[in-house]
Amino acid sequence: MLTKNQRLVLAFGGWALLTLAILVLLNSLDIEYFFVLCLIGFLIIVELSGPFTTKPKWRSRVNIVILAGVAIFALIVVRKVLEIIAR
Template sequence: MFTKSQKLVYAFALWVFVILALLAVFQSLNYEYFFVLCLIGFLILVELSGPFTTKPKWRSRVNIVIFIGLLMFSFIVIKKVLDILGIGI
């Protein structure tokens, strides 16, 4: 019916929809929360989808996306810490 890559895309789309719905229900629509929760879902899906014994070719391309996501996450964390300390960017 669906290929494995299509299932992953649909699972991630469902994850994003659930995140948006929950953030809307709790009236916490914020791009930082949304990004962090999407990154967590993406990391979980990548880890659960890959084989444990071998490293597929697509994994190196996904690692680039993960690295960019972690850079953005670290920027968000640094911004929050500076806001708490009262130092503006």
């Protein structure tokens, strides 16, 4: 029997592999697309896996990963906007 943390890791691994396969099939494999889609999947999985009434201890550690992901996402968006403005 898998623990909740192990199920979370397996769900995210499956999401990442599915995302990678879809990007390869669509011939649009790009690290930025992959990162953004994986971040979206991670956020969905974390929200659906946690209880709604209490905050488990592991949630504070996951929030650090979420904040880092959102910061990287913001850098990607700024870079894309600057790229569009420069044209």
